[in-house]
Amino acid sequence: xxxxxxxxxxxxxxxxxxxxxxxxxxxxxxxxxxxxxxxxxxxxxxxxxxxxxxxxxxxxxxxxxxxxxxxxxxxxxxxxxxxxxxxxxxxxxxxxxxxxxxxxxxxxxxxxxxxxxxxxxxxxxxxxxxxxxxxxxxxxxxxxxxxxxxxxxxxxxxxxxxxxxxxxxxxxxxxxxxxxxxxxxxxxxxxxxxxxxxxxxxxxxxxxxxxxxxxxxxxxxxxxxxxxxxxxxxxxxxxxxxxxxxxxxxxxxxxxxxxxxxxxxxxxxxx
Amino acid sequence: xxxxxxxxxxxxxxxxxxxxxxxxxxxxxxxxxxxxxxxxxxxxxxxxxxxxxxxxxxxxxxxxxxxxxxxxxxxxxxxxxxxxxxxx
Numbered sequence: 047x048x049x050x051x052x053x054x055x056x057x058x059x060x061x062x063x064x065x066x067x068x069x070x071x072x073x074x075x076x077x078x079x080x081x082x083x084x085x086x087x088x089x090x091x092x093x094x095x096x097x098x099x100x101x102x103x104x105x106x107x108x109x110x111x112x113x114x115x116x117x118x119x120x121x122x123x124x125x126x127x128x129x130x131x132x133x134x135x136x137x138x139x140x141x142x143x144x145x146x147x148x149x150x151x152x153x154x155x156x157x158x159x160x161x162x163x164x165x166x167x168x169x170x171x172x173x174x175x176x177x178x179x180x181x182x183x184x185x186x187x188x189x190x191x192x193x194x195x196x197x198x199x200x201x202x203x204x205x206x207x208x209x210x211x212x213x214x215x216x217x218x219x220x221x222x223x224x225x226x227x228x229x230x231x232x233x234x235x236x237x238x239x240x241x242x243x244x245x246x247x248x249x250x251x252x253x254x255x256x257x258x259x260x261x262x263x264x265x266x267x268x269x270x271x272x273x274x275x276x277x278x279x280x281x282x283x284x285x286x287x288x289x290x291x292x293x294x295x296x297x298x299x300x301x302x303x304x305x306x307x308x309x310x311x312x313x314x315x316x317x
Numbered sequence: 318x319x320x321x322x323x324x325x326x327x328x329x330x331x332x333x334x335x336x337x338x339x340x341x342x343x344x345x346x347x348x349x350x351x352x353x354x355x356x357x358x359x360x361x362x363x364x365x366x367x368x369x370x371x372x373x374x375x376x377x378x379x380x381x382x383x384x385x386x387x388x389x390x391x392x393x394x395x396x397x398x399x400x401x402x403x404x405x
Contacts, residue, residue, distance in 0.1 A: 192333050199341050203348050235328020242334045246341060 048079075048159045050152060051291070052181040052218075054205075056197030058168030060189045061225040064261055064271070066165040067095045068281065069185070071270035072288035074129035078160040081120065083132045083151070085177035086167040087143055090134035096123065097268025098131055107135035110147025116154055125273055130159070143176055152180045170200055175208050182211065183219045183291070185252060189226045190238040198222070198247055221252035223287060228257045229301045240300065253287030255280050256301035343382055361391060369395050 053066045066082055074080040083106060084092035093099045098121050104114035109132070116132075123129035132151070135142060155162045166177035178184060184205050188198045205218045212218065224243055231237040244251055255261075258280035264271035271281045272288075279301060286296045358378050365371050375394040381387060 192337055195337055196340065196344075199344065203345070232330070235330045238330050238333050238337075242330065246334070246337050 048156045048162055049182045050156060050162045050164065050180050051183040051185060052164045052166055052178040052205075053185045053187060054166035054174060054178055054201050055168065055187040055194070056170060056174075056201040057189075057194045060187050060194050061255070061261075062168070062187050063092050063095050063165055064265060065185065065187050065223060065225060065255070065284070066092060066163050067270040068264075068272045068284040069288045069291065070161070070163045071123075071126060071129060072272040072285045073161050073291070074123070074126045075272070076288075077128060079128045079130075079158065080161045080163065081130045081132060081155050081159045082163045082165060083155075084134035084165050085143075085173055086134050086165065087140065087173060088134075088136060088138055089167065090136055092165050093121075093131060093133045094268065095265050096131055096270065098123070098133070099268070102133045105133045105135040106151065107137055107142045107147075109151055110143060116151060125269070140172065143173065145176060145179060148176050148179060170204060174201075175204065178205060178209050178218070180210055181205070181218050183221065185221050185223050185287075185291070186247075186249065187223050187225055188243060188247070190224060190228075190232065190240075190243055192238075195238065195243060195246055202247065202249060220249050221291070222247055222249050223252045223255065225255040226257045227254050227301060251298060252290055253283050254298070254301055255283040255287075339382075339384065357389065357391075361393075365393060365395075371395060 053062050053069075055062050063084075063086075070080050070082045082092060082096070084090050085106070086092070087107065090105070093102050101121050104119035106119070108114040109116050109119045120130045120132055123131065132155075152162065164177045164181065167173040186198050186201055186205075188194050202220060205220055206212050209218050222244065224240060227240070228237055232239045240251065240254055256279050258271075258278060260275045260278040260280050261271050264274040267274060271278065272284045275281050276285065283301070289296050358376070361378070362371075362373070362376060365376070371393060375396075377390075377392040379390040379392075381390070
């Protein structure tokens with residue numbers, strides 16, 4: 047029986063889709079069977095970030111409504127053959143997804159895959175609640191910035207009340223993934239540091255992904271950063287996060303400002 | 318920016334942290350509870366309009382949440398004929 051993991055945040059643009067792709071690919075590279083589901087109905091993007099945008103035939107809504115079989119809608123990744131994607135629908139009908147429909151998709155995926163990663167839409171409405179509904183674990187993507195931290199706190203509240211596990215009196219296992227962390231700015235006191243974020247949200251940390259140009263490069267190319275530039279600090283952070291998600295004890299290393307003196311003087315950013 | 322400012326500006330993160338802690342403490346406490354300000358506004362309006370005709374625009378309700386104490390400020394402008402109606 048696989049694990050259902052929701053990747054959520056409340057706030058938009060913090061890196062949910064990027065993180066879903068990066069962690070999903072990192073997990074699949076170790077041989078685990080991984081399915082990524084894009085829950086952002088109407089604004090699908092995981093297909094684009096994964097480089098599968100031209101291979102979408104059927105989508106999540108087609109499957110929930112019985113218009114397509116799950117096996118027809120799942121797109122196998124061309125780089126890692128244990129990685130699959132179930133794209134969101136581009137329909138504008140917000141009620142296209144129902145809880146029963148989602149349940150019918152999640153149940154067989156849980157049987158066949160080791161991990162089912164649900165890429166949540168932004169917000170706290172229906173779409174976001176459906177994405178987290180069947181989750182065993184939650185990755186809360188947070189930027190070290192006030193509005194993102196506040197929204198993460200709201201999402202944590204929903205995870206503790208609106209999920210199936212919560213309603214059964216169980217707990218969704220929650221993890222904070224800090225993304226776009228700028229060590230230089232944090233050390234200068236210009237950005238909330240990791241301890242601040244963790245103390246405020248009182249939730250354990252899954253990883254710290256430093257701000258990196260490799261992330262945009264990867265999405266430009268339609269390849270998860272963990273496959274595209276596995277040696278890059280951001281990719282390494284995602285790979286380590288995926289190992290922690292599996293329960294491995296990987297020591298957390300705070301990203302440091304790796305620029306040389308000349309780069310600092312010229313104000314150049316690290317790779 | 319003066320030279321003094323440069324030294325004084327010891328990062329804005331501590332301010333962010335304090336603001337968040339205060340705000341989230343309040344939001345967590347009030348989660349799943351009706352919005353107090355909205356509730357008070359509606360009930361106060363109902364009471365006032367039982368006796369006097371007031372426009373929604375003439376009612377100002379402000380809330381200021383402090384660490385140990387909060388203030389609720391209610392400012393209702395009652396037209397003069399209305400005031401007479403109360404006196405009677």
